[in-house]
Amino acid sequence: MEFIKPDIDIDFISKRYIAYGVSAIAILISILTLIVQGGPRFGIDFSGGTVIQIRFAQSVPVDSIKTGLGTVGIESPTIQTFGEAKGHEYMVRTDLSLKTDEQFSTRIQQALKESTGQDAEIRRVEMVGPQVGQDLREKALFAIFYALLFIAIYISGRFEFKWMQCGIIAGALMGGVYFLSLMKLSMAILITLALILTLILFWVFQLRYAMGAVVSLLHDVMITLGFFVIAGGEFSLPIVAALLAIIGYSLNDTIIVYDRIRENLKKHRKLPFEKVINRSVNETLSRTILTVGTTLVSVLALYIWGGGIIHDFAFVMIVGILVGTFSSIFVASPILLVFQDFSKKK
Numbered sequence: 001m002e003f004i005k006p007d008i009d010i011d012f013i014s015k016r017y018i019a020y021g022v023s024a025i026a027i028l029i030s031i032l033t034l035i036v037q038g039g040p041r042f043g044i045d046f047s048g049g050t051v052i053q054i055r056f057a058q059s060v061p062v063d064s065i066k067t068g069l070g071t072v073g074i075e076s077p078t079i080q081t082f083g084e085a086k087g088h089e090y091m092v093r094t095d096l097s098l099k100t101d102e103q104f105s106t107r108i109q110q111a112l113k114e115s116t117g118q119d120a121e122i123r124r125v126e127m128v129g130p131q132v133g134q135d136l137r138e139k140a141l142f143a144i145f146y147a148l149l150f151i152a153i154y155i156s157g158r159f160e161f162k163w164m165q166c167g168i169i170a171g172a173l174m175g176g177v178y179f180l181s182l183m184k185l186s187m188a189i190l191i192t193l194a195l196i197l198t199l200i201l202f203w204v205f206q207l208r209y210a211m212g213a214v215v216s217l218l219h220d221v222m223i224t225l226g227f228f229v230i231a232g233g234e235f236s237l238p239i240v241a242a243l244l245a246i247i248g249y250s251l252n253d254t255i256i257v258y259d260r261i262r263e264n265l266k267k268h269r270k271l272p273f274e275k276v277i278n279r280s281v282n283e284t285l286s287r288t289i290l291t292v293g294t295t296l297v298s299v300l301a302l303y304i305w306g307g308g309i310i311h312d313f314a315f316v317m318i319v320g321i322l323v324g325t326f327s328s329i330f331v332a333s334p335i336l337l338v339f340q341d342f343s344k345k346k
């Protein structure tokens with residue numbers, strides 16, 4: 001099935017500077033948002049504490065809920081409405097790691113009935129210790145970093161057959177991360193330095209396909225995370241899963257385009273590299289639109305009807321799919337031209 005004619009010739013490459021500008025603005029907004037807000041708002045998975053999901057038959061004042069919770073030792077909790085308004089559900093969060101046994105739920109129900117005059121249904125209680133939350137946060141950052149690293153190494157080996165250089169880079173980066181970790185740096189700074197070192201090594205070894213893929217994936221993660229923070233989302237383990245899924249999705253698109261570029265370089269040896277890239281993007285455009293369309297339908301269904309638990313996950317997937325498709329066309333492929341221009345000047 002093809003929505004786009006095979007002989008279509010849209011000049012994507014000539015618009016790359018406009019795309020660079022749009023991407024730069026989006027990344028700048030994301031970075032400024034993260035700085036102003038002091039980073040993403042971590043959920044219980046990463047910050048530790050206790051989360052209680054409560055449901056009432058009718059709407060109740062938030063102050064009444066706070067009063068009832070105060071009688072069982074939960075001081076200054078954060079209370080938000082959860083799900084649809086007609087559900088009368090509330091999400092209570094406290095930084096305290098409370099002992100959440102069956103008696104704990106019973107005491108909360110009794111206290112809320114006295115303060116609100118309504119029966120309270122405890123739908124969910126979760127507790128994570130602060131040390132566990134910190135460990136999960138560090139492991140999540142490492143998971144994203146190593147996903148980017150090994151993806152880049154695979155692409156270099158597949159498209160440029162530089163397995164030896166890839167092995168050297170992998171060893172150097174693992175050693176670099178280990179020694180940086182001995183300096184007791186914060187995890188965010190450590191991963192940032194590791195990513196900068198990764199890009200430098202790719203540039204030195206002239207691994208242009210890997211460089212294009214990593215820059216494209218960093219572009220996707222940064223912009224998606226920025227939009228998520230602007231929307232007021234809570235960073236949790238499902239969001240890490242969504243970011244890793246986006247990395248895989250965007251990479252799949254990028255590999256399809258790169259594969260076609262490699263094929264067309266052999267078929268059209270006399271054609272300028274810029275024309276080869278443009279032709280390759282056009283030839284894969286129909287497949288890209290079909291993939292994006294079918295995936296978005298599924299994720300939109302989750303976003304609309306999936307409920308509050310999966311709402312943030314679906315939102316991240318929607319933004320990531322759109323941004324990933326944009327980067328496969330306007331970021332990953334044009335970076336190959338940057339390498340060629342630099343090589344010519346050199």
